[in-house]
Structures are given as structure tokens and as C-alpha cells.
Amino acid sequence: MGTIVISGTVVLVILGFGNHTWWLVAVALLFVYMQYGRGGASASSSGGSSGGGSGAVPGSYRAYRDRRDKQARWDRRYQRERPLESRRQARERKG
Numbered sequence: 544m545g546t547i548v549i550s551g552t553v554v555l556v557i558l559g560f561g562n563h564t565w566w567l568v569a570v571a572l573l574f575v576y577m578q579y580g581r582g583g584a585s586a587s588s589s590g591g592s593s594g595g596g597s598g599a600v601p602g603s604y605r606a607y608r609d610r611r612d613k614q615a616r617w618d619r620r621y622q623r624e625r626p627l628e629s630r631r632q633a634r635e636r637k638g
Contacts, residue, residue, distance in 0.1 A: 544580060545576075548573070548576045548580065551569075551572060552569045
């Protein structure tokens with residue numbers, strides 16, 4: 544992914560010699576990639592190393608834990624708002 548962004552930026556800079564708007568597009572592309580495209584790098588660098596080992600492991604575990612907690616909240620909300628349906632689904636799972 545990074546290679547595509549770098550090569551795209553180079554092409555936009557080359558096009559920018561004729562039209563300076565392309566330079567702004569290249570800067571915007573790099574900004575968006577640095578903010579959103581690197582996924583785990585920003586999460587592991589801001590989280591610190593409380594887990595000891597690799598820096599990526601706590602970030603990925605934290606993301607997993609957040610997803611798990613969010614899913615649990617949705618499940619509890621579903622059970623609270625639709626008690627009959629959740630009981631029916633529980634019966635189907637058991638037998």
C-alpha cells in the first residue's frame with residue numbers, strides 16, 4: 544500500500560510542474576495516508592508498551608478488545624429491546 548501511495552505522489556508531483564493544483568493533491572494524499580492508511584502503526588505508537596513484547600501486539604489486542612466490548616454492548620441492547628426474539632434464538636442454539 545505504501546508503495547502505491549509513494550508512486551502516486553511522485554506522479555502527482557511531476558504533473559504539478561504544469562499545474563500546481565496537483566501538488567496540493569499530492570500533499571492531501573500523503574496527509575490522508577499518514578492519518579488513516581497506516582492502521583496499526585498509530586495505535587501501537589500511542590498506546591505505549593505495557594504488554595512487554597512487540598509494539599504491534601498490544602495495539603491489535605486493544606482493537607480486538609474494543610470490538611469484543613462493542614459487540615457485547617450490541618448483544619445486550621438487542622436482548623433488552625427484543626426479549627422474545629433473543630429467547631427464541633437461544634432455544635434454537637441449544638437444541
